[in-house]
Amino acid sequence: xxxxxxxxxxxxxxxxxxxxxxxxxxxxxxxxxxxxxxxxxxxxxxxxxxxxxxxxxxxxxxxxxxxxxxxxxxxxxxxxxxxxxxxxxxxxxxxxxxxxxxxxxxxxxxxxxxxxxxxxxxxxxxxxxxxxxxxxxxxxxxxxxxxxxxxxxxxxxxxxxxxxxxxxxxxxxxxxxxxxxxxxxxxxxxxxxxxxxxxxxxxxxxxxxxxxxxxxxxxxxxxxxxxxxxxxxxxxxxxxxxxxxxxxxxxxxxxxxxxxxxxxxxxxxxxxxxxxxxxxxxxxxxxxx
Amino acid sequence: xxxxxxxxxxxxxxxxxxxxxxxxxxxxxxxxxxxxxxxxxxxxxxxxxxxxxxxxxxxxxxxxxxxxxxxxxxxxxxxxxxxxxxxxxxxxxxxxxxxxxxxxxxxxxxxxxxxxxxxxxxxxxxxxxxxxxxxxxxxxxxxxxxxxxxxxxxxxxxxxxxxxxxxxxxxxxxxxxxxxxxxxxxxxxxxxxxxxxxxxxxxxxxxxxxxxxxxxxxxxxxxxxxxxxxxxxxxxxxxxxxxxxxxxxxxxxxxxxxxxxxxxxxxxxxxxxxxxxxxxxxxxxxxxxxxxxxxxxxxxxxxxxxxxxxxxxxxxxxx
Amino acid sequence: xxxxxxxxxxxxxxxxxxxxxxxxxxxxxxxxxxxxxxxxxxxxxxxxxxxxxxxxxxxxxxxxxxxxxxxxxxxxxxxxxxxxxxxxxxxxxxxxxxxxxxxxxxxxxxxxxxxxxxxxxxxxxxxxxxxxxxxxxxxxxxxxxxxxxxxxxxxxxxxxxxxxxxxxxxxxxxxxxxxxxxxxxxxxxxxxxxxxxxxxxxxxxxxxxxxxxxxxxxxxxxxxxxxxxxxxxxxxxxxxxxxxxxxxxxxxxxxxxx
Numbered sequence: 001x002x003x004x005x006x007x008x009x010x011x012x013x014x015x016x017x018x019x020x021x022x023x024x025x026x027x028x029x030x031x032x033x034x035x036x037x038x039x040x041x042x043x044x045x046x047x048x049x050x051x052x053x054x055x056x057x058x059x060x061x062x063x064x065x066x067x068x069x070x071x072x073x074x075x076x077x078x079x080x081x082x083x084x085x086x087x088x089x090x091x092x093x094x095x096x097x098x099x100x101x102x103x104x105x106x107x108x109x110x111x112x113x114x115x116x117x118x119x120x121x122x123x124x125x126x127x128x129x130x131x132x133x134x135x136x137x138x139x140x141x142x143x144x145x146x147x148x149x150x151x152x153x154x155x156x157x158x159x160x161x162x163x164x165x166x167x168x169x170x171x172x173x174x175x176x177x178x179x180x181x182x183x184x185x186x187x188x189x190x191x192x193x194x195x196x197x198x199x200x201x202x203x204x205x206x207x208x209x210x211x212x213x214x215x216x217x218x219x220x221x222x223x224x225x226x227x228x229x230x231x232x233x234x235x236x237x238x239x240x241x242x243x244x245x246x247x248x249x250x251x252x253x254x255x256x257x258x259x260x261x262x263x264x265x266x267x268x269x270x271x272x273x274x275x276x277x278x279x280x281x282x283x284x285x286x287x288x289x
Numbered sequence: 290x291x292x293x294x295x296x297x298x299x300x301x302x303x304x305x306x307x308x309x310x311x312x313x314x315x316x317x318x319x320x321x322x323x324x325x326x327x328x329x330x331x332x333x334x335x336x337x338x339x340x341x342x343x344x345x346x347x348x349x350x351x352x353x354x355x356x357x358x359x360x361x362x363x364x365x366x367x368x369x370x371x372x373x374x375x376x377x378x379x380x381x382x383x384x385x386x387x388x389x390x391x392x393x394x395x396x397x398x399x400x401x402x403x404x405x406x407x408x409x410x411x412x413x414x415x416x417x418x419x420x421x422x423x424x425x426x427x428x429x430x431x432x433x434x435x436x437x438x439x440x441x442x443x444x445x446x447x448x449x450x451x452x453x454x455x456x457x458x459x460x461x462x463x464x465x466x467x468x469x470x471x472x473x474x475x476x477x478x479x480x481x482x483x484x485x486x487x488x489x490x491x492x493x494x495x496x497x498x499x500x501x502x503x504x505x506x507x508x509x510x511x512x513x514x515x516x517x518x519x520x521x522x523x524x525x526x527x528x529x530x531x532x533x534x535x536x537x538x539x540x541x542x543x544x545x546x547x548x549x550x551x552x553x554x555x556x557x558x559x560x561x562x563x564x565x566x567x568x569x570x571x572x573x574x575x576x577x578x579x580x581x582x583x584x585x586x587x588x589x590x591x592x593x594x595x596x597x598x599x600x601x602x603x604x605x606x607x608x
Numbered sequence: 609x610x611x612x613x614x615x616x617x618x619x620x621x622x623x624x625x626x627x628x629x630x631x632x633x634x635x636x637x638x639x640x641x642x643x644x645x646x647x648x649x650x651x652x653x654x655x656x657x658x659x660x661x662x663x664x665x666x667x668x669x670x671x672x673x674x675x676x677x678x679x680x681x682x683x684x685x686x687x688x689x690x691x692x693x694x695x696x697x698x699x700x701x702x703x704x705x706x707x708x709x710x711x712x713x714x715x716x717x718x719x720x721x722x723x724x725x726x727x728x729x730x731x732x733x734x735x736x737x738x739x740x741x742x743x744x745x746x747x748x749x750x751x752x753x754x755x756x757x758x759x760x761x762x763x764x765x766x767x768x769x770x771x772x773x774x775x776x777x778x779x780x781x782x783x784x785x786x787x788x789x790x791x792x793x794x795x796x797x798x799x800x801x802x803x804x805x806x807x808x809x810x811x812x813x814x815x816x817x818x819x820x821x822x823x824x825x826x827x828x829x830x831x832x833x834x835x836x837x838x839x840x841x842x843x844x845x846x847x848x849x850x851x852x853x854x855x856x857x858x859x860x861x862x863x864x865x866x
Contacts, residue, residue, distance in 0.1 A: 053787040054822055058664040061657045068650045098829060101653045304864070341866070347696035350864040367698045375696035381689040383618065385625050397614040398697040442693050 039084040045094020052095065060096035067092060067102070071109060082114035089123050093130070100134045103127025107137065111144040120144050135166025142178070152182035160194050170207055172198035176214050180221050180282075188222035217279060219260035224282040226257070227265065227274045241272040292361040294450045294481035295323035295346060299355035302341050302505075315341040317505040318355065323483050323498075325360075325449065328476050330492030330513075331485040333502035339485035340378060342502070343454050346483075347375045359450060371399065374443030378454040378485075380435060384428035388419050388438050391427065392445050399446035406445075413441040418467070432459045440471065451475060453484035457491055469495055523583045524563035526555045529576040538573050542566045552578060611699045612707040619711020623677055633719055636669040640726045644734065656828045658734055662727030663824035666720060666752050671783060674716055674756040678763025679775040681708045682856075686865055695865065702857035709764055709853055716756045724749040744826035744833040751838065754845035755821045759783050761852035762816070768859040783818065790819025821845045 052059045067088040074082060089106035093099055103123055110120035121144070127137045142158035145151040156178035163171030172194055179191035195215040202208040227245065230252035234242050242248055245256050245267045259265055263277030275281040302316040316338045323329045333339050344350040346357060348370055362369040382391045392410035396402075401409070414423055417437040427435065436459060443451055456472075457465045472482050472495055486492060492499050493513070500510040526543070530552040539546070543555035543566045557563040560582065567577060623629060643661035647654035682705060685691035695704060728745070732738050762782055766775035789811055796804045821841055826833050 050788055050791045052791075053784050054667065054790070054818055055664050057656075057660045057825060057828055061660050064653075065646075065649050065657075098825075099653075105652070304866075344864075344866060349692060349695055350866055351862065367700050370696060370698045373696065375693060377689060377692040377696075379689070380693060382693070383622060383690050385622060394614060394618050395693055395697065398611050398694055398699050400611075400698065402610075439693070446697075 039087040042084065042087050042091060045091045048091060049095050056095045060092050060099055060102075063088060063092045063095065064099065064102055067106070071113070075113065080114075082110070082116060085110055085114055086116070086119040086123060090126075093123070093126060097130040100127065100131050100137065103131070104134075104136050104140055107144070108140045111148050115148070117144065117149055133165055135162040135168060135171075138162040138165065139171070142174075146178055146181075152178050153184060153187050156182055156187055156191065160190070163194070163198065167201075169198040169202040169211065172211060173214055176218050180218060183221075183225055185222070188218060188225070191218045192222075216261050220276050220279050221282045223257050223260060224265075224274055224276065226253075228282070231272050231274065235272065241269060242267075243269050245274070292325070293322045293358075294325045294327075295321060295329075295357070295359060295452075295483055296361075297321040297342070297346075297355065297357040300342070300345060300352050300357050301354040302338075302345060302350060303353045314505050316345070316352075319502075319505075319507055321500060321507065321510075323450075323481055325481050326476060326479045327481055327497040328472060328495055329481070329483045330496035330499045331483060331502065332487065332489065332492055332499060333485075334487055337502045338505040339487075339502055340454055341505075343375075343452055343483075343485060346452055347373060371446070372448050372450055374446065374448040374451045376436075376439045376443045376451070376453040376456055378458065380439035380442075382427045382435070382438060382442075384426060386427055387425065388414055388423055388427070388441070391438060392442055395442045396445040401446055409445055409447070410441075413444055416444075417441045433461065433464050436460060436464070440468070449479070450481045450483065453482065455486060456484050457486060457488065465491070521560060521582045521584055524557040524560055525579075525581045525583060526557060526563060526566055526570070527578040527581075528552050528555075528570055529578060531573075531575055535573045535575055539566065539569055539575075542569050609703075611697075612703045612710065615694070615699075615704060615707025616710035616714065619681070619708050620714045623712060623715040626677065628676055629673055629715065629719070632669045632673050633722065636665040636723060637726050639665045640723065640730055644730055647734075655731065655734060655740075658730055659727070659740075659827045660824075662723065662730065663748060663752070663827055666723040666727070666749065667755065667822075667824070670716060670719055670723070670752060670756045671759050671780075673719060674712070674759035675763045675776050675779045675783070677712055677715065678760040679767040679772045679779065681712055681760075681764055681767065682860060683767045683772050683775070691865065701861040701863075702854075705764065705768075705853065705857045705860050709760065712760050712764075713757055716760065717753055720749055720753045720756065740827075740830065742830070742832075743835070743838075744823065744831060747833045747838040748823045748827045751821050751823055751841055751845070754842050754849075755818055757849045758786075758816050758818070758821070758845050758852070761849035761856070765852045765856040765859075768856045768863065782815065786816040786818040789815045790817045790822075793817070816845075816848050 048059065049056050067085070070084055070088060074085075085106060089102055089110075092102045092106075096102075103126065107120050107124035107127065110116045110123060114120075121141070124137050124141045124144075127134070128141070131137065138158040139162035142155045142162060145155035145158065156175050159171055159175035159178055163169060163175060176191040176195055179187040192215065195211055195218065199208055199211045199215065202211055227248075230248045231242060233252050234248055237251065245265060249255060256265070259276050259278065261276050261278040263279070266275050266277055267273075268275075273281060298320050300316060300319040300321070301314075304313040304315055305311070306313055319338070319342060321342075331339050331342065341350060345352050346359065346364060348364060348367065357364045359369045360372050362372075364370075383394075386394065389410050392413060393406060396406045396410060414420055417440050419434060419437050419441065422430065422434055427438070430438065436456070440453075440456070443453070453472075457468050460468065469491070472484065475482055476497075484491075496513050498511065499513050501508050527549065531539070531546070536546055536553070539555070542562070543557060546553040546555055555566060557566050563580060563582075567580065570577060640658075640662050643658045646661065647657040650657070682691075685694075685708070691704070695701070724746075728738070728741060731740055759779065762779040763775060766778045770778070793808060793811075796808055821844065823831075823833050823838070823841070825831060
């Protein structure tokens with residue numbers, strides 16, 4: 001009887017030890033299992049959607065949580081391997097095309113963390129097609145264009161779109177500054193038109209005033225930009241800077257325009273710089289208010 | 290049809306089994322009539338077609354051919370089942386219910402309700418001897434208790450006809466006697482009782498009429514007594530001691546005699562032979578002591594009929 | 609009619625004693641309450657994760673309950689022979705099937721109500737208000753019940769002519785195909801092959817288009833649901849379930865119980 005008990009005890013202890021040893025051997029590998037090594041192994045969004053049996057929203061949430069943890073893991077690992085981020089976000093947004101938050105966060109992180117700008121554009125463009133009403137998507141797009149690609153005209157265009165679909169006139173200020181950075185006639189015209197429209201729509205007087213001031217500034221900058229170009233053209237033609245602005249007429253300009261800010265233009269014949277007596281030189285504007 | 294309690298004509302049932310639709314003739318052109326207020330014993334081995342007949346009558350199985358009616362109402366009409374109380378073979382009830390709940394549930398299905406139903410259910414619980422078990426759920430019931438509950442539910446709507454499938458199976462001898470007494474009591478109340486069994490003493494003790502079914506066919510039917518008349522197997526004749534000369538004279542008619550302490554005994558093949566033998570015996574100056582017909586038991590009748598009908602019981606089993 | 613109701617009540621009482629029901633309901637409730645924790649794995653959009661877990665687990669566990677109780681509804685009564693004394697009474701087979709089905713439907717309705725209450729409670733806890741409790745919320749859960757009614761009717765239909773195991777597999781397969789079909793239908797409609805359009809015409813009739821009964825996106829995104837749309841969807845599901853149930857009743861009527 002006692003020998004029987006002993007056998008049982010030995011068997012029991014052996015089983016427990018075996019389980020523990022096997023678990024210890026497996027656990028390190030198991031910790032890594034969640035990570036995505038190869039995005040090619042991820043399922044296709046449309047197929048997953050069909051196979052979701054009506055639970056695509058929940059599945060989108062699960063894949064979103066996976067995407068969030070992927071971003072966290074990649075950041076913690078300080079690795080620059082971000083190739084699964086877009087595929088994951090594609091799955092999430094194939095499953096639920098209305099998942100605006102997923103487009104927004106992925107679009108901003110693909111540019112800001114992963115520096116994969118084309119991919120950021122792709123997910124944001126997909127989001128803007130699916131959710132044309134969500135202003136944060138063109139806003140993130142504009143931010144990406146401005147901060148990372150210095151494509152100010154494109155940034156201004158999407159900032160205006162964000163202001164428009166989001167009914168946020170103060171974003172017109174941002175758009176105008178981006179236009180000024182772009183420094184092209186098209187952009188000045190676009191900014192002028194958009195600010196005029198925003199002034200009409202703005203409800204608070206403070207905002208309206210600020211928009212009007214910005215409009216004057218944009219107009220002044222446009223004229224300053226034209227004068228700068230004329231000075232440069234004069235120098236190219238004659239090999240020297242003009243002594244006075246009047247020399248630009250008639251070869252470079254038909255007439256010297258008035259200063260939209262109500263001052264007059266000041267010209268430094270030594271440097272060739274032009275400035276408004278009220279608003280000063282055409283300087284890059286702060287993009288934030 | 291007449292207003293017999295049960296009337297069947299040409300009732301047949303062919304089951305199709307399995308994928309290849311193998312046919313099994315469970316019942317072949319059964320004709321049957323049960324008078325109101327009588328007890329009818331339906332007897333046969335397992336798989337002979339007893340249960341099939343009963344299930345057709347209570348609407349669980351659809352006949353392949355033929356007609357059946359209960360009190361003149363065709364069984365295709367669910368209302369025919371208003372007048373029947375049915376006890377299935379090995380009955381079974383929702384095991385979460387207490388006996389009163391079972392009776393209320395099934396009573397409501399028979400169209401009863403309210404205080405009337407409650408009163409009847411209470412009375413029947415006591416009548417079938419389940420008074421002590423009214424707070425138990427059916428799950429805790431013994432087989433005998435379930436059988437008693439089965440009888441109670443068959444009686445809950447006070448039907449003029451009871452169809453009982455193997456009512457005494459699984460009961461102890463006391464239980465059997467109680468069921469037998471109940472059946473007789475029900476006849477006393479003018480109810481017809483139709484019950485099946487494969488146990489012969491059950492029918493011998495209570496039935497007015499008996500039908501024997503084998504391999505789907507009714508092989509014999511009639512009043513219990515009438516069935517017995519056909520079953521005289523031999524007649525034993527006993528007489529006072531005979532002289533060798535007298536024995537010799539009787540031998541051609543009676544065969545060899547057996548010596549008994551009180552005289553001699555002869556075995557005659559049937560009643561006619563016995564009559565001839567008695568005449569000879571008396572003519573030869575012998576003295577008759579007793580004349581005893583030996584009947585075959587129902588069991589023996591059944592075996593003989595079964596042997597005559599087909600190649601044994603085994604094939605019919607399990608159908 | 610009264611007998612059908614009697615059977616329905618008994619079926620409900622029996623279902624409420626089924627351990628399977630409680631296992632699934634408890635699991636679903638744990639999931640809904642746990643969604644508060646799960647939703648904290650991401651920063652934004654926690655409301656939608658809670659809402660999705662609530663509506664989805666109502667659907668998934670409800671479907672499992674509907675199918676697994678549904679296949680046993682009639683077949684268990686036959687296997688355990690509890691239907692013998694009932695069917696030997698003036699009860700039509702169709703009435704019996706209808707009663708069993710109604711009993712299951714009541715069980716499912718209780719379950720959906722419970723899940724809706726749990727989801728609303730968790731959402732309310734998260735939001736600190738009940739602004740999300742609009743018509744769309746109730747319509748979504750009511751239509752989930754209609755989905756479950758279709759699932760249960762499928763299970764009952766299959767269980768009238770095949771074994772419980774096979775019936776559950778078949779029911780789940782058809783339900784899955786119904787969801788799948790709802791998704792692929794639009795793809796097929798734009799496809800060029802004419803045969804696909806024919807196939808769609810057949811499948812439209814044969815398969816339950818579960819997607820049509822699904823407005824849970826309205827809970828997630830707060831979309832409005834009109835009464836007319838909800839009623840039309842309900843009518844589609846109820847009609848489909850009724851057809852299945854009638855077929856089941858016809859098969860069961862012709863069936864020998866032996």
